Amino acid sequence: MMDKDEIYRIWAPSDSLWSRWVKPVLFSFMDSRFDVPRSSVTQFNIDWAPRPGQAVIVVDLPGEDGVVWGLQLARLGYRPIPLYNALPFPPSEKMSPATRPECMVDVVPILTALYRETAALKEIHLAADAPPVFLLDADRRIARKDPEPGVFDNRSVCFTTDFPSAEFLSSRHITEAIVLQRGSNVAGDLLLALIEWQKAGIQLLRKDPVEADPPKPVVVEPPSFLRRLWYRISVTLTLRRGELGGFGGIVKSASG
Amino acid sequence: MTTLAQTANCVLPFTFGRSLAESEFLEVQSRLALDCFKWDIQIGDTSTLFRQPLLIHPTIWQQLAKMAEDLAAELMAAEQEIVIRPELYAMLGLSPHLHPILSEASRNSAAAPDARVLRFDFHYTTGGWRISEVNSDVPGGYTEASRFTQLVSGFTPHTRPCGDPARTWTDAIMRHVGKHGRVALLSAPGFLEDQQVTAFLAAELQARGVETFLVHGPSQLNWQAGQAHAVHKSGFIPLDAIVRFYQGEWLLKLPNASGWKQLFAPGKTLVTNPGYSLLTESKRFPLIWDYLETGMACWRSLLPESCAPQDTRWQSVSEKSWVLKEAFSNTGDSVHMREAVSTRSWNALKRTALKYPERWVVQRKFDVSPVWSELGWVYPCIGVFTINGEAAGAYTRVGLQPVIDYKSMDTALLIAEEDEDNDG
Numbered sequence: 001m002m003d004k005d006e007i008y009r010i011w012a013p014s015d016s017l018w019s020r021w022v023k024p025v026l027f028s029f030m031d032s033r034f035d036v037p038r039s040s041v042t043q044f045n046i047d048w049a050p051r052p053g054q055a056v057i058v059v060d061l062p063g064e065d066g067v068v069w070g071l072q073l074a075r076l077g078y079r080p081i082p083l084y085n086a087l088p089f090p091p092s093e094k095m096s097p098a099t100r101p102e103c104m105v106d107v108v109p110i111l112t113a114l115y116r117e118t119a120a121l122k123e124i125h126l127a128a129d130a131p132p133v134f135l136l137d138a139d140r141r142i143a144r145k146d147p148e149p150g151v152f153d154n155r156s157v158c159f160t161t162d163f164p165s166a167e168f169l170s171s172r173h174i175t176e177a178i179v180l181q182r183g184s185n186v187a188g189d190l191l192l193a194l195i196e197w198q199k200a201g202i203q204l205l206r207k208d209p210v211e212a213d214p215p216k217p218v219v220v221e222p223p224s225f226l227r228r229l230w231y232r233i234s235v236t237l238t239l240r241r242g243e244l245g246g247f248g249g250i251v252k253s254a255s256g
Numbered sequence: 257m258t259t260l261a262q263t264a265n266c267v268l269p270f271t272f273g274r275s276l277a278e279s280e281f282l283e284v285q286s287r288l289a290l291d292c293f294k295w296d297i298q299i300g301d302t303s304t305l306f307r308q309p310l311l312i313h314p315t316i317w318q319q320l321a322k323m324a325e326d327l328a329a330e331l332m333a334a335e336q337e338i339v340i341r342p343e344l345y346a347m348l349g350l351s352p353h354l355h356p357i358l359s360e361a362s363r364n365s366a367a368a369p370d371a372r373v374l375r376f377d378f379h380y381t382t383g384g385w386r387i388s389e390v391n392s393d394v395p396g397g398y399t400e401a402s403r404f405t406q407l408v409s410g411f412t413p414h415t416r417p418c419g420d421p422a423r424t425w426t427d428a429i430m431r432h433v434g435k436h437g438r439v440a441l442l443s444a445p446g447f448l449e450d451q452q453v454t455a456f457l458a459a460e461l462q463a464r465g466v467e468t469f470l471v472h473g474p475s476q477l478n479w480q481a482g483q484a485h486a487v488h489k490s491g492f493i494p495l496d497a498i499v500r501f502y503q504g505e506w507l508l509k510l511p512n513a514s515g516w517k518q519l520f521a522p523g524k525t526l527v528t529n530p531g532y533s534l535l536t537e538s539k540r541f542p543l544i545w546d547y548l549e550t551g552m553a554c555w556r557s558l559l560p561e562s563c564a565p566q567d568t569r570w571q572s573v574s575e576k577s578w579v580l581k582e583a584f585s586n587t588g589d590s591v592h593m594r595e596a597v598s599t600r601s602w603n604a605l606k607r608t609a610l611k612y613p614e615r616w617v618v619q620r621k622f623d624v625s626p627v628w629s630e631l632g633w634v635y636p637c638i639g640v641f642t643i644n645g646e647a648a649g650a651y652t653r654v655g656l657q658p659v660i661d662y663k664s665m666d667t668a669l670l671i672a673e674e675d676e677d678n679d680g
Contacts, residue, residue, distance in 0.1 A: 004290050014282055020298045024289035025448070085448045090470045091293070091455050092462060101488065141446075150487035153445045153472035161300040161662070168301050 004030035007118045016079055017172070018132040021164060023083050026111050032089075033096055036112045041068040048207055048214045049178075052077035056174050057133040060181040060190060061209065063106065064113035066135040069180065069209070071117050074124050078133040083163075084110055086140060086156035101152045104143040131174065134163065136190065138181060157189040166200030176203040178215045183208065186220055194220050269316045269380060270636070272308040272629050273412055273670065281307055284407045292403045293456040296449050299662060306654055306667040308629055309408050309415065310636055314671050317418045321647035323385065324376045324640035326554040331374065331390060331536050332645065334550045338535045344547060348538040349583035349614045351508045357520045358532055371428035371497075371528045371643065373421075375651060377660070378638045381622040387558045388622075388637070388660075393504050393529060393537035396449075397639055397651025398422045399456045400666040405649070408668035415670035419649025421641040426460045428643055432526055433496035435465045440486050441499040442519075444506060445472040454501050469495075474507065475514040482523035497526040504534040505584040539581045539617045540564075560620035565609040570618045578618050580605055591659055593621065624658045631656070638669060 002010075008027040012019035041064065049057070057073060059066045070080030088107040089100045140156045147153055169177075177197055179186065184206065186194060198204055198220060205215035276284065285305055288294035297304055312320075338344050342359045346352075375395035377388045402422035409415050433439055439461055441454035451470070458468040469486040471477060478485040478492055485492040500519060507516040520531030535541075542562040545552045563569065570578035575594070582590040592605050609616040626633035637660040639651040652669040653660050 005286055008286065008290060014278075020303060023295065024297065025295045028290045028293065028295070085295075087451065087455070087470075090468075091459060092468070099489070147473065147475065148487075149476045149478055150489070151476075152470070153476070155445055156448065157446045163300075165301050 002118060004028065007115065010118050010122050011080070011082060011114070015128045016126070017129050018079050018081050018164075021081050021083070021132070021134075021162070023085060023162070025087065026082065026084050026107070026114055029088055029091065029111055030115060032091075034088075034108060034112055034115075035097070036116050037109075039064060039068055039113065039116070041065055044069070044072050045209075045212075046072050046076060049073060049076055049078075052131050054131075054173055054175045056131055056169065056177050058136065058177060058179045058190070058194075059133055060136045060138045060179060060187060062138040064109040065209075066137060067110060067113035067117055070133050070135045071120055071124075073133045074121060074126065077126065077130055079126050079130040080121070080135055081132045082114060082135045083158055084135070084137055084140075084156075085158060085162070086137065086154045087152075088154070090152055101150055102145055103152045103154050104145050104147065105137070105139055105154050105156070106144060107137070107154060110137055129172075131172075136187075138187070141187070141189070158187075158193070159189070160193045160196055163193045163197075166197045166202060169197065169202060170200060174202065176205060178205045178207055179218075180207050180209055182210065186218075188223070191220055191223070195222060268625055268627055270310050270312045270627065272627060273311045273415070273672075275307040275630050276408065276411055280411045281305070284404070284411070287407055288399065288404055292399050293452045293459065294399050294404070295452045302663050302665065304665050305404070306629075306665040309412055309668040309670045310627075310638075310652055310654075311415065311670055311672040312418075314674065317671050320378060320385070320638065320640050320650070321418075323378075323554065323558065324374075324642050324647050325645060327376050327387070327390065327558065328374050328642040328645045330550060330552050330554055331392065332372065334541075334545075334548055334552065335532065335536050337548055337550055338544070339532050341547075344544050345535075346614065347540065347544050347547075348535060349540050349616075350534060350538065351505070353508055354520065354534070357517055358535070361520060361522050361532060370432040370526060371425060372533075372645070373425060373529060374642045375639045376642070378640060379622065379624045380636070381624050383622065385558065386560060386622050389539060390536065390541075391639070393533045394450075394501050395529075395639075395641065396453050396501070397641075397666075398425065398453060400668075401639075401641060401649045401651040404666060405668040405670065409670050412668075412670060414673045416673060417649065418669055418671050419641070419647065421643065421649040421651075422457070422460050424641075424643045424646075424648040425457070426464060429461060429497060429499070429528075430464055430466070433466060436467070437461075437496040438467045438469070438486065438493055439497045439499060440469040440471050440477060440484065440495050441501065442471050442474065442477075443501040444503070450501055454499065457499060457501075467493075469493075473514060474502075474510065474516045474519055477515065477518070479515060479518045479523070482521075482525070484518070484523065484525040495525050497528060500527055500529060500531075503584075504531060504537065534584075538583050539585070539619075540583045540614075543617065560622050562617050562619045565613040565616045565618055567618060571606065577621050579621050580609055581617050581619060583615050583617055591661075593659070596659075627654075629654070634665075635660070636667070637664070 007030050012022035059069050086107045088111045145151045206218045207215040345355050375391040402420045405417040443450040443454045484495045510516045580592040624635045634654040635658045636654050641648040650669045652667050653664040655664040
């Protein structure tokens with residue numbers, strides 16, 4: 001059985017160019033108690049993915065799907081970079097799965113998928129400069145439970161600063177970014193990062209995993225004033241701060 | 257080992273030590289990320305952990321600690337005075353929603369709480385030590401000031417940390433809640449940088465036997481007759497303390513139904529830092545000093561001159577010796593300097609500040625003395641913690657620019673132990 005240090009170093013090996021962007025949150029929970037079920041994702045078609053070279057991939061899929069797709073793309077030569085920002089449950093050595101509070105977002109399947117797939121990733125010998133496939137949870141901002149007292153609010157967002165800058169990508173000769181997601185609406189928090197990349201000349205493409213079509217070029221735009229206004233109103237009504245996943249104004253500005 | 261470094265035009269009271277070797281750095285990074293909840297080790301293209309410790313002589317640390325304690329004493333005395341003088345609230349730029357609540361709190365005696373944490377941001381300038389601000393409301397940096405510093409010290413012979421604010425803070429909380437206490441730690445949803453602080457502090461409390469609850473909104477607390485409760489599967493659990501790591505000005509923007517006002521009102525449950533910390537968190541704090549009986553001698557000597565936006569001295573086109581700050585802002589992102597923005601942006605900022613002067617303050621700029629490092633010249637900021645008025649350690653950052661903002665890097669401030677060859 002591997003400990004959390006070994007698991008972390010398999011996902012973030014010191015010789016990989018992209019390891020420093022791996023978010024350590026879930027790896028710090030790898031010594032918690034949790035069950036590890038078998039994967040429920042069995043259908044893959046990665047024929048659309050270009051050979052590793054000048055593209056990065058952003059997988060924005062729910063739950064364990066991101067991890068499982070990341071492993072499939074690793075077999076093609078991409079380095080999976082988990083960017084999960086959510087706590088799976090409150091950290092406490094005393095808590096067992098039975099005594100933990102309910103959570104607004106089900107992050108445990110991602111935690112267990114990372115744990116389960118570590119052995120497989122270890123067997124894939126990726127080049128130090130293998131291009132990255134960034135892994136996000138498409139459900140990160142969505143509360144599956146009402147925010148009632150006693151429910152652990154583990155909703156999260158991704159920030160522009162979770163990703164390498166466009167300048168860094170360009171310096172590594174990256175010219176395109178493929179977003180693997182269901183549907184056509186890019187999540188508001190991810191949109192900001194993509195806009196920055198697009199401004200720097202990186203071609204954006206979108207791919208739906210359930211469709212047979214190849215990735216399609218897309219142009220993303222800043223949200224309109226009315227859309228931002230509506231977002232802010234909805235944020236207020238649902239007791240969420242705009243920065244939770246909003247449009248515009250997502251700037252690192254944590255406390256003290 | 258010397259702790260003096262020569263810069264372009266002055267002798268500095270600190271210098272950088274040896275850079276951690278790659279294996280040492282990876283060990284420090286892993287321990288922080290995996291054991292100490294330090295999850296923001298990479299921001300954009302910047303690794304937030306700086307590999308070189310900043311070394312200071314013991315007497316320099318004593319000077320800093322003394323100045324921080326004097327500042328804290330003045331601030332806490334001023335705070336007790338301001339809270340019973342509602343006529344000053346508006347001058348601080350405090351939301352009108354808060355005036356009656358703080359007024360009510362003052363009638364019930366806003367006594368100094370059991371764990372009052374402040375962090376004073378010191379900079380060494382061409383004119384000596386100055387502070388840019390106090391983080392009075394929700395000061396952060398415990399993990400970096402405590403565990404990061406310890407880990408780096410372990411790899412840096414003949415040094416020691418200048419404190420352990422996490423342990424001092426935990427001691428203070430333990431004195432209030434006792435060994436089997438119950439504590440909720442509150443931070444904003446979605447803000448991982450804040451949640452990593454509450455997770456770290458919760459772990460420190462758990463290690464002492466305290467039951468903790470991480471909550472991400474005031475609506476998740478239940479209040480009954482001034483007593484706060486956490487809600488758990490087993491029912492309502494009375495809390496001995498609430499650790500508020502949710503910025504006061506953010507709370508004010510929540511609907512009343514969220515129950516945020518309870519955090520500002522006097523009650524049976526300790527709230528730390530207390531809600532009235534917003535009074536001195538305001539960057540407009542210096543604008544009311546002349547109205548106070550509390551002497552502010554230390555503050556006056558260390559904080560650059562401040563004035564209201566209506567003051568004309570900063571407004572001329574050629575004037576570049578002032579910075580414009582929002583009254584409530586927690587990072588350098590809301591500090592604006594004339595030469596750092598376009599003329600158009602500066603004019604827009606100026607118009608906004610003059611339209612809403614109560615939300616802004618103007619402060620004399622100081623010139624931070626840069627220090628040579630392996631990355632070239634960097635600008636250190638030493639955030640000295642005081643806990644219940646006593647210096648407890650320092651959260652130190654370095655920036656590639658004079659303003660400390662989210663792109664700054666954390667560095668370990670270490671006291672260089674004197675040896676026979678050199679007394680510094």
